[in-house]
Amino acid sequence: MRLKRCERKQKRGKRGGIRARLAASPHKPAIPSIVLANVRSLENKLDDIRLLGSSQRNVKDCCAFVFTETWLSDSVPDRAIQLDQLTCYRADRVIVAGADKDSRQIQARHYKTLQEMCKKAKPNQEDVSQLLDLEFEARRSFIDSDTMKEENRACLILDAYPCFKELHHALGELRRILDPHNNKFISQVKLRWEEFCSRVEFYGVSKKAMNPPMTMDKTEAHLALMKALPTLFPTPAHPPKKMGNASEAFLHVLKPTEDPDAVLQKRSLSCPVVMFDGCKCVIAVGNLPVTTFDKEKIGEAMIYVMAYFYALHLTYPKCVATLLSVIQTEVLQDAIHEHDTTSSYRKALAEWHAFIGK
Incomplete structure (x- = not known):
């Protein structure tokens, strides 16, 4: 016997529909669930994503994860970004030389x-x-x-x-x-620079351009080596008269009475220079202070100087062009075309190779 509408104990559809089923089982939705995020670099956020997936049920039960601005490239394999029980589909942006x-x-x-x-x-x-x-x-x-x-x-x-x-x-x-594809490039450069410096110490002593470093501490030995470098790899061009020694092109040790800003304003060269006051080091480019580093890193100062020459596309000063060219080829391993080499560079490099037996 069919009951009249007024006799129904419950309204039709009260427990029906997607909304009711979702409220009853919030972690088992009736429709596919998606996590959408603009991550702005996926690699360094994977740990957070995996943590959310293991600790929050509503994330763990999601059917799809969609990430934009992942900043991935061909150098990142799928296995490096794989999430458990999910299949990875990628659409990386590729930017090449001569980009459209x-x-x-x-x-x-x-x-x-x-x-x-x-x-x-x-x-x-x-x-x-x-x-x-x-x-x-x-x-x-x-x-x-x-x-x-x-x-x-x-x-x-x-x-x-x-x-x-x-x-x-x-x-x-x-x-x-x-070397854009070599993530160990800088550490390799530092090792080559350390080996280069150890040989230069003997080279400088043999040419009587340096004193034996046994009586010096590490900082004094590094400063003495940097000051001697232009003499060991000389250039015919003389430094500006007010500068004095050619090493002033990339290194200036401040006297107690000197004001760093005043010294910078008097500089006539627009190249990177390391200024050392006995406690800390400042890298400036031309008259502009750029950054600082601890005196314990003074041994790597020439690498920092070369980094700014390359990063800012600066020209080598003529008074130290031979030295910087030698560092470019011997330490950075960046070859110079034969047509661009100078006679002073070829002579200095030949003498250096003869000394180290290369």
């Missing part, structure tokens, strides 16, 4: 993101490095252009890329230029 108009527009968006990130008090350094990787082609086109005067180049570039005031990013740019 769309790629340039993409790099412009990366630059805008980089600028926003650098305005933060403590930007994520890994994210900054990945953005610098993605925006490399457009950045080098800007930096390597001949539209900037040498004396203004550093100021303009550092205004556009304040991240290069950090030594970490200047060294990273050196790697991108010389």
